[in-house]
Amino acid sequence: MNSPADPRAHERIAVIGAGLIGSAIAWRLTHEGHKVLLIDRAEPAHYGASFGNAGHVATEQREPLPSLGLLLTFWRQLAVCGGPVDIPLHRLLSLAPWMARFAAAALHQRRNTPALAALVRPAADALERALREIGHPELLVRHGHYKFWWGAGSAARAARAAGAAAEFEVRTEPAPAQLTQAIEARAPGRVSGLWFPDSAHVIDPQSVAAALVTAAVQAGARFEQCEVREIRGVGERLLVDSGDVQHRVRAVVVCAGVQAAPLLRPFGLRAPLTAERGYHLEFAGARALTDAPVVYAEHNLIVTPMQGRLRATSYLEFNRHGAPPDARKLQRLRSTLERLGYRSETHHAGWVGSRPTLPDYLPGIGRAPHAPLYYAIGHQHLGLTLSAPTAEVMAALIAGRDPPVATAPFDLGRFGRAAPLTGAPS
Ligand SMILES: Cc1cc2nc3c(=O)[nH]c(=O)nc-3n(C[C@H](O)[C@H](O)[C@H](O)COP(=O)(O)OP(=O)(O)OC[C@H]3O[C@@H](n4cnc5c(N)ncnc54)[C@H](O)[C@@H]3O)c2cc1C
Incomplete structure (x- = not known):
C-alpha cells in the first residue's frame, strides 16, 4: 500500500x-x-x-467582501458597466445558491470582520518569519503599496479611503509627490494617492x-x-x-x-467553493515606477514589481474553473495598461487562474x-x-x-x- x-x-x-x-x-x-x-x-x-497572483501581501484587506452596500451597488462593478466583475449569463443558474449565501453573508459582515482581521493583521510578519526560517527573506519586500485615484473627486476619494482604513487600524499616508507626479505624467489627469506602509509584496509567488x-x-x-x-x-x-x-x-x-x-x-x-477567476499580463524587463505594488482604483488593477518583470492583475470572473481564458478581457487589460503608460517590447499571452472563494x-x-x-x-x-x-x-x-x-x-x-x-x- x-x-x-x-x-x-x-x-x-x-x-x-x-x-x-x-x-x-x-x-x-x-x-x-x-x-x-x-x-x-x-x-x-x-x-x-x-x-499567477498579484504578489500583494494585503494586510489592509480586513473586511470580508459581502456587504449591504455592495449588494445595492454591485451592478456598477459589472463588466457590462465597464467594471471588473463578470458573471456569464450561462452561469447564473448554477451560481444562484452561492450568490444567495453571498447575500446572506452581507448581513453578517460586522460579525465576520474581526475573524478575518485577526488572521490578516499579522500576515506580513508571519510570512517574513517563515521566509527567514527557510533562508529566503529576499522574496518579501516590505515597502507597503500605493493606491491612486483619478479626476476632480480624487482627493475626496483618497481621504474617504484613508478614513475607512483608519477604522480598521490600517495606517495610511499621502503618496509622495514625486510618485504622484510620475503617475500623472504617464496618464494625464488629476491624481491623488495613498501609501499603505504596512502591506508588502513578494517578488514571485x-x-x-x-x-x-x-x-x-x-x-x-x-x-x-x-x-x-x-x-x-x-x-x-x-x-x-x-x-x-x-x-x-x-x-x-x-x-x-x-x-x-x-x-x-x-x-x-x-x-461551497466557486472559482473567482482573475487574469494577469506581464511586462518583461519593464521598470517599475516604485518598488511596491501600485493599485489603480478606477481601473481596477494592480501592477506589482516582480523579479525581472512587472505583473498587472485584474478581474473577478465567475466562470467555471478550467474554462478557456476570455481573450477580450486580456485585450481590455492590455489597452488600459497602455493608457496608463505600460508598454512592453515582448508579448505576454496572459494567464487566468481561479481564486478559491467561499460565499462569505x-x-x-x-x-x-x-x-x-x-x-x-x-x-x-x-x-x-x-x-x-x-x-x-x-x-x-x-x-x-x-x-x-x-x-x-x-x-x-x-x-x-x-x-x-x-x-x-x-
Ligand atoms: C489574478 C489573481 C490575483 C491574486 N492576487 C493576490 C494577491 O495579491 N495577494 C493574495 O494574498 N492573494 C491573491 N490572490 C489569491 C491567491 O492567489 C489564492 O487565494 C491562493 O493562491 C490560493 O492558494 P491555494 O494553495 O489555496 O490554492 P491553489 O494555488 O489553487 O493550489 C491548489 C493546489 O492543489 C492542487 N490540487 C487540487 N486538487 C488536487 C488533487 N485532487 N490532487 C493533487 N493536487 C491537487 C492543485 O494542483 C494546486 O496546485 C490572487 C488570485 C488571482 C487569481
Whole structure:
C-alpha cells in the first residue's frame, strides 16, 4: 500500500495541494517535527491560483467582501458597466445558491470582520518569519503599496479611503509627490494617492511556494506528484488514493484550492467553493515606477514589481474553473495598461487562474468532526497574504495547542453538513 521507499509513511501527515497554502503548511508542520507527505498533481504553485497572483501581501484587506452596500451597488462593478466583475449569463443558474449565501453573508459582515482581521493583521510578519526560517527573506519586500485615484473627486476619494482604513487600524499616508507626479505624467489627469506602509509584496509567488517546499523536503518531507482521487478512512488512519498509489497516513490536510470540495464531501464537509477567476499580463524587463505594488482604483488593477518583470492583475470572473481564458478581457487589460503608460517590447499571452472563494469570503480552516482530516481552503483574494498565518493556525490545530486566532468562524460546519459517502469513518 505504501511505497517500500517510505516504510514510515503511515506516520506521515499528507498535505494535499502544493499551492501557497499547502506549501506553507508543509513547511510549518515539517519545522515542528512532523513527517509530511506533500502531494500535488503538478510542481509547487504551478497549476493553481498561487502561480499567477498579484504578489500583494494585503494586510489592509480586513473586511470580508459581502456587504449591504455592495449588494445595492454591485451592478456598477459589472463588466457590462465597464467594471471588473463578470458573471456569464450561462452561469447564473448554477451560481444562484452561492450568490444567495453571498447575500446572506452581507448581513453578517460586522460579525465576520474581526475573524478575518485577526488572521490578516499579522500576515506580513508571519510570512517574513517563515521566509527567514527557510533562508529566503529576499522574496518579501516590505515597502507597503500605493493606491491612486483619478479626476476632480480624487482627493475626496483618497481621504474617504484613508478614513475607512483608519477604522480598521490600517495606517495610511499621502503618496509622495514625486510618485504622484510620475503617475500623472504617464496618464494625464488629476491624481491623488495613498501609501499603505504596512502591506508588502513578494517578488514571485511561485518562488515563495517552491522555496517553502524545498526547505520542507530538505528537512525530511516528501513531495509526490500525482492526482488524489479520494481520501477514505481505514481504521484510525486515512487512505490517500491516487488510483496507482495509495498512502496510509495518520492525518490529511486538504489544501486543494478551488478543487477541494469533492475530497472533503465523504467526511460530511460541505465546501461551497466557486472559482473567482482573475487574469494577469506581464511586462518583461519593464521598470517599475516604485518598488511596491501600485493599485489603480478606477481601473481596477494592480501592477506589482516582480523579479525581472512587472505583473498587472485584474478581474473577478465567475466562470467555471478550467474554462478557456476570455481573450477580450486580456485585450481590455492590455489597452488600459497602455493608457496608463505600460508598454512592453515582448508579448505576454496572459494567464487566468481561479481564486478559491467561499460565499462569505472567510477561509475554511478546521478539522472534520470524526476523522483526522483537516482543511485549509477558500482563501479567495488573500491566499498569499494568509499563507503563513494559516500554516501557524493549522500547526496548532494538529498539535492540539490553542491556535493564535479563534478558528470557530472558519469551520466549514457553517455551511451545514454534506451527506457522507461510503468509505468515510463514522
Ligand atoms: C489574478 C489573481 C490575483 C491574486 N492576487 C493576490 C494577491 O495579491 N495577494 C493574495 O494574498 N492573494 C491573491 N490572490 C489569491 C491567491 O492567489 C489564492 O487565494 C491562493 O493562491 C490560493 O492558494 P491555494 O494553495 O489555496 O490554492 P491553489 O494555488 O489553487 O493550489 C491548489 C493546489 O492543489 C492542487 N490540487 C487540487 N486538487 C488536487 C488533487 N485532487 N490532487 C493533487 N493536487 C491537487 C492543485 O494542483 C494546486 O496546485 C490572487 C488570485 C488571482 C487569481
